[in-house]
Amino acid sequence: TLRASDGEQYSDQTVTIRINPINDAPRLDMTDIESIDLKLNRQKVINLNSRLTDVDTPQGNYYVASAFATGGTAVVISGDLRLQFDEVGLQTVSISTSDGYATNSYEITVNVFDALPFYVSTTDDGSGHMYVHMADTYETQTPIATFSLTDSAPSYNLISVTWSLCNELSGTCDGFWEYDLDMSRSSTGWTEEMNIPSSYGDGGYARINGMRNMDYIGLTVR
Incomplete structure (x- = not known):
């Protein structure tokens, strides 16, 4: 009831508010998982329970109802979405959430x-996965290579590098050096x-007295 008054007289008015029982379906927070990368035949687990909310249903009464994937499998176990694919390419995972009455789809x-x-850059601008700088590249000098992973590089357990030393005039490659990097130095x-x-x-070495005229060094990373 609302009352309006001028200090002497007043008037009452009754306002009726009707609340309709509209049920909101559970919502899934898709932050950082709308688009993901996954290696072939490798499993990824995403905890969905921690991302699931419902404004009008007590916790424990709403859930991930189903999950389906193209080109692989999508299984929900105890609120964890387990993904694994055996086909390369863009695949789609369809997820539905429910409180037993209403559903949402994602x-x-x-x-x-x-x-x-794997991209190698000779320009220190953050592009590529590895930046390589070569110093002392004149004739009779022995070059020194300084190289590091960029901020855009993912985490690697193993990186193998292959250096080759060739000469453009002779058309021959006289040097070959292949080894695994010490990954404890990946941050430095x-x-x-x-x-x-x-x-x-x-x-012996391909060059004893430093670089020759028209020598060049190649790098392969895998």
């Missing part, structure tokens, strides 16, 4: 890959003097 786009390209980077072993298996 989709996750999964980029399933077998191997991602690596420095190598380019004493590249000879390709001819004689136990």
Whole structure:
């Protein structure tokens, strides 16, 4: 009841408020999971219970009702979404949430890959996955390579590098050096003097007295 008064007289008015029992379906927080990358045949687990809310249903009475994936499997176990795919490419995971009466539907786009390209940059601008700088590259000098992972590089357990030393005039590659990087230095980077072993298996270096005219060094990362 509302009352209006001028200090002497007053008037009452009754206002009726009707509340309709509209049920809101549970909502799933899709932050950071709307689009994800996943390696082929590798399982990923996403906890959905921690992302699930319902404004008008007590906790424990709403849940992830179903999950379906193209090109692989999507299974919900105790609130955890377990994904695994056996087909490369963009795959879709469809998820529905329910409180027993109303439902909401969501989709996750999964980029399933077998191997991602590794990009090397000679410009220190944050592009690529690894920045490489080469010093002392004049004739008779032995170059020194300084290289490090960029901020855009994912985490790696193993990185193998292959250095080759070739000459444009002769058309031959006289040096070959392949090894695994010390991953304990992945946050600080690596420095190598380019004493590249000879390709001819004689136990020596490809260049004893430094670089020759028209020499060049190649790098392969895998």
